[in-house]
Amino acid sequence: MTRTDLTAALDIGGTKIAAALVDREGRVVLRARRPTPAGQDGERVVGAVHAALGELAARPEWERVGALGIGSAGPVDASAGTVSPVNIPGWRDFPLVERVREVVGARPVRLIGDGVAVAAAEHWQGAARGYDDALCMVVSTGVGGGLVLGGRLHAGPSGNAGHIGHISVDFDGELCPCGGRGCVERIASGPHIASRALARGWRPGPDGDTSAAAVAASARAGDPVAGAAFVRAGRALAAGIAATATLTEVRIAVIGGGVAAAGEVLFDPLRRALDEYATLAFVRGLTVVPARTGADAGLIGAAAAVLRG
Known part of the structure; x- marks a missing residue:
């Protein structure tokens, strides 16, 4: 056989x-x-x-x-x-x-x-290993996510459960292609971080790179406009994570994708905002960490x- x-x-x-x-x-x-x-x-x-x-x-x-x-x-x-x-x-x-x-x-x-797939990977081999209840996210060109609940992958009937990018965190915000307004993706995705910084006066270096990675480099160097774009993205992510934790009681949020590569430029304001949003006793102390499974x-x-x- x-x-x-x-x-x-x-x-x-x-x-x-x-x-x-x-x-x-x-x-x-x-x-x-x-x-x-x-x-x-x-x-x-x-x-x-x-x-x-x-x-x-x-x-x-x-x-x-x-x-x-x-x-x-x-x-x-x-x-x-x-x-x-x-x-x-x-x-x-x-x-x-x-x-x-x-x-x-x-x-x-x-x-x-694809966000559900990342959740499956991180629960099996990555940062969510050992957690029965987890939210795993990809923050890149878009913002996606997936859930592990009760120790099992929770894909939902259609295979899309946990799609945090289309939680609205600003009812008066920009119109999203999904039909909503102020979705997490419209604030925290790489292209929107970059466009926000450019609209507020940030200018790229001599190489002309206008990516979110370039904005992150400027933020690390102390540029206040670049830093503010990441603070805003961190707050949007924190609001979405807090809402998800309130509904599902996840104990960890794992964040991967190209924008997460900004490191503490993103994670520091995100964690500070999460302390403001996740205040109920059953969601306080939620762990937020970078993903570990990388490109695979x-x-x-x-x-x-x-x-x-």
């Missing part, structure tokens, strides 16, 4: 499609990657998915694969097996699960949102969703 000790994993985002084989200890054994042709039609995008999976399927280790886990930019609809990523316009209600079966055949497939979080989490439920 053929061993099925490996799980295939897909991490699908607006810039890259990553595929991997992951063992039962959470180690990536093989990997493949393709750029996401996000501006092209849906068939071109699924073609890139097939190419990444096909590269792995051509290897002898593929015979040991028992299932496929997919963490995708969303929204996703796990019950229907479809995806409609905001940053991949060619996919609207796209039947992703059906189409990946062209490569994986009859193997079981589980689809979850989506792949490890997609595998974990299959292996650990």
Whole structure:
């Protein structure tokens, strides 16, 4: 009988499609990657998915694969097996699960949102390990998240539970593409941190870099406008985390993604604001820490969703 000790994993985002084989200890054994042709039609995008999976399927280790886990930019609809990523316009209600079966055949497939995948990874191998109740977040081009409740991944019926980026923290704030106003994502994502700083008078250095990372570097150097943009982002994240903790009693919030790489420029104002927002006895003392699983979080989490439920 053929061993099925490996799980295939897909991490699908607006810039890259990553595929991997992951063992039962959470180690990536093989990997493949393709750029996401996000501006092209849906068939071109699924073609890139097939190419990444096909590269792995051509290897002898593929015979040991028992299932496929997919963490995708969303929204996703796990019950229907479809995806409609905001940053991949060619996919609207796209039947992703059906189409990946062209490569994986009859193997079981589980689809979850990319934030849920990060939560699965951090609970299995990262900073939320040992916690029964956790919120794990990705703060990058967007803001996503996932929940672990009662020691188990809580993806929700559609696979999107824990999507903290679309909690409103400013009812009179900017209109969000989701239809809400003042969403966490409209304040704390990398592009919005940078645009806020630019609008308030911050200017990039000689290299012209206007990314959130450049704003963070200026904040560390003492630029007050850059620092204020991160303080505002930290407050938005703190408000969303406090609201989530009040509803779910999570004991830890784990934050990863490119914006989290700013370090204490982000985490210091976030923790100070959280002390103001999380004042009820059952949410005080909430731990906030950086993620540990790094760039492989989506792949490890997609595998974990299959292996650990």
